[in-house]
Amino acid sequence: MELEAIPGVGEKTARALRELEDPAATVESGDVAAIARAPGVNEARAARVARGAIRRRHDDASRVLATDRAREVYRDALGLLKDRTVTDYAEKRLETFYPSASASRIAEAQAFAAAATERDPDPAVLEALSGVEPLADPPTVRVRDRCLATADAEVYARAEARVPELSVETVEDTRDIAELARSYATVVVLDEAFAGMDVEGDVHVRPDALETPAATVPERLLAFFAANRDRLEAAAAVHEAGDLDAAANLDALRDALSRLDDDATIVGDAELERLTAAVDDLDAAVSTAESVADDHLREAIRERDVTIEGTDFLSLVEQGARVDSLLDRELADEYDTAMARARDHLVDALELAPEEADLAERVFDDDPSFPVERDESAVSRLRTELSAGRDRRAARLKADLAADLGDLRGPVEELVRDALELDVALAIARFARDFDCVMPEVRDPDGGGERPEGEGGDGEDDESEHGGPGGFRLEGGRSPLLDVDFEAIEPVDYAVDGVRLLSGVNSGGKTSTLDLVALVVVLAQMGMPVPAEAAELDRFEEVHYYAKSQGTLDAGAFEATLRDFGDLVEGADGRLVLVDELESITEPGASAKIIAGILEALDDQEATAVFVSHLAREIREAADYDVAVDGIEAVGLVDGELRVNRSPREGHLARSTPELIVEKLAEDRGGEFYGDLLEKF
Ligand SMILES: Nc1ncnc2c1ncn2[C@@H]1O[C@H](COP(=O)(O)OP(=O)(O)OP(=O)(O)O)[C@@H](O)[C@H]1O
Numbered sequence: 001m002e003l004e005a006i007p008g009v010g011e012k013t014a015r016a017l018r019e020l021e022d023p024a025a026t027v028e029s030g031d032v033a034a035i036a037r038a039p040g041v042n043e044a045r046a047a048r049v050a051r052g053a054i055r056r057r058h059d060d061a062s063r064v065l066a067t068d069r070a071r072e073v074y075r076d077a078l079g080l081l082k083d084r085t086v087t088d089y090a091e092k093r094l095e096t097f098y099p100s101a102s103a104s105r106i107a108e109a110q111a112f113a114a115a116a117t118e119r120d121p122d123p124a125v126l127e128a129l130s131g132v133e134p135l136a137d138p139p140t141v142r143v144r145d146r147c148l149a150t151a152d153a154e155v156y157a158r159a160e161a162r163v164p165e166l167s168v169e170t171v172e173d174t175r176d177i178a179e180l181a182r183s184y185a186t187v188v189v190l191d192e193a194f195a196g197m198d199v200e201g202d203v204h205v206r207p208d209a210l211e212t213p214a215a216t217v218p219e220r221l222l223a224f225f226a227a228n229r230d231r232l233e234a235a236a237a238v239h240e241a242g243d244l245d246a247a248a249n250l251d252a253l254r255d256a257l258s259r260l261d262d263d264a265t266i267v268g269d270a271e272l273e274r275l276t277a278a279v280d281d282l283d284a285a286v287s288t289a290e291s292v293a294d295d296h297l298r299e300a301i302r303e304r305d306v307t308i309e310g311t312d313f314l315s316l317v318e319q320g321a322r323v324d325s326l327l328d329r330e331l332a333d334e335y336d337t338a339m340a341r342a343r344d345h346l347v348d349a350l351e352l353a354p355e356e357a358d359l360a361e362r363v364f365d366d367d368p369s370f371p372v373e374r375d376e377s378a379v380s381r382l383r384t385e386l387s388a389g390r391d392r393r394a395a396r397l398k399a400d401l402a403a404d405l406g407d408l409r410g411p412v413e414e415l416v417r418d419a420l421e422l423d424v425a426l427a428i429a430r431f432a433r434d435f436d437c438v439m440p441e442v443r444d445p446d447g448g449g450e451r452p453e454g455e456g457g458d459g460e461d462d463e464s465e466h467g468g469p470g471g472f473r474l475e476g477g478r479s480p481l482l483d484v485d486f487e488a489i490e491p492v493d494y495a496v497d498g499v500r501l502l503s504g505v506n507s508g509g510k511t512s513t514l515d516l517v518a519l520v521v522v523l524a525q526m527g528m529p530v531p532a533e534a535a536e537l538d539r540f541e542e543v544h545y546y547a548k549s550q551g552t553l554d555a556g557a558f559e560a561t562l563r564d565f566g567d568l569v570e571g572a573d574g575r576l577v578l579v580d581e582l583e584s585i586t587e588p589g590a591s592a593k594i595i596a597g598i599l600e601a602l603d604d605q606e607a608t609a610v611f612v613s614h615l616a617r618e619i620r621e622a623a624d625y626d627v628a629v630d631g632i633e634a635v636g637l638v639d640g641e642l643r644v645n646r647s648p649r650e651g652h653l654a655r656s657t658p659e660l661i662v663e664k665l666a667e668d669r670g671g672e673f674y675g676d677l678l679e680k681f
Contacts, residue, residue, distance in 0.1 A: 013038075013049065050093075059102070086132075122242060141264065149190065159190060182201070188206050235412075236254070239418070247414035259397070272397060279387050331368070443538050470540070481515060509646045540575060542574070544577045546580060557585075599619065
């Protein structure tokens, strides 16, 4: 796949993405964390790349969010979903859901969301999710006791790239290899040509060494698992808490992790621990053994009467002869016992194995002396033997563990990804539960689906080819973005096909209705469930939502706004237009005319539009066609408070707040003035 063909991926990003192991598959996977492993690509950029890949897959060039307010609603919708994630990953991954005009993309996202809403957001799973993060690549470990050797320049370059942990050395002949074997504990020769050579030391000819990194540098796998231990354990806990099928064998994973220390060394092997301790404690144990022998001899000498013959005494005095000979003669048995005790101490303290004990024997020789003296060269031989044993054991255990971890490497990647994706699904599930959502029906505007049925619609043309204006139908919609507790929100029913004016009392909920419609449409085209009892809508190409302007515009801003609407009415088919009190941009008379003109143009194009306005009557008069007006009705004034029916009534011009107040005064007070006033409405 040409990475540059993905919308939003330039040359630089493509170059970074090519550093990934399998760029095309990674980008297609939508795995934001995996994409973000490309150098210099942060998670926000990764989400954009994933979105671009989705667009490309669905040949989706749509830009549904056509205005600032529409984009704001999308951000709010996304925010509601993101608020329900546990991991940063899920937050970013949710950004790959965007309102689309592509039927296949919406269907794909709906399938994901529908499966997600089946999930049970179990608190134990959510708790476990808090420890899950994308797997990290630890920094390269340098291994200094092993090297790679080759005579081939190409192999050299490949080795440097593939196994950065080891030094790569150039060799020409076996002499060079023998030289290396003196500086490194292990030499791995990469060229077949050297097979069968006879070189002293730990030298292996392994032409496949670059293809089998687990065997060549087990440290790499160990470091990876050690660095990711917490994440792996958390991902395992998520699967267990949720009773989910795990991509990796969790027992095998736990067993492998229990053999691995945080610094990527081996733990839990008694033999390795014994050998490590023996090397570390060797000097101290030899000193203690000397003391044990000395104590014994000191005790023996103290309790012994020694008779020295005159000649011996003379030779002691005259020739400086050592007292050892005396010891040898007089205390031979005691000396043997002292030596035996010293050796026993060494064997016991260091827990030496029989073949090591043989070497320990030689640390204390049979030449009598007091104080007892160790044989340094024997100590050094013992140390070399123990260290070599320890290193051999560690290397074997590392290789064994790396082999086990190698089998788990792919599966744990999936295990963690599944846990993170579960967080995405659970966020959607929680959103759907928290706001009593339903999966909307998103219809193909060019036919196929049913037409929206407005209030009073007879549904007779249900089977007909879908032509004419588009629309939406909402039942029991409740916007979580309203400034009211969700439980206190009154459900709204509203069905629109074509162009409508929405009238209504002040604070009746007109703006809130536009917000609800925009939110439902944006969520629906993201493929998400929507906060309603039932919802169906045409798939809109663009959503143009204009919020109420703050006061009258000056001439320049007014002209700019008019130009916006000029572009709008000349735009593409399949638009949803939501406009809140456009009249506030200029004086009421002019506003009514302008709005009427825009409505006419939109009606001609069979767009779907809702214009909130207090000038419904004036607009209707100014328009050259019969403008449909819906109304949010006041049911009455109770204790000075308006009671409203939040669901707009179709074909009904709602009475305004002033009219209601005049009516109330006419009723309460009577008299000609209020009666005449009322008649003017
Ligand atoms: N469905 C609803 N359920 C509960 N309260 C609502 C609902 N819709 C609106 N409200 C309340 O009414 C308030 C006013 O709503 P909104 O701003 O939508 O009215 P409006 O008709 O646009 O008012 P205005 O004519 O002054 O612009 C909201 O802030 C909210 O508190």
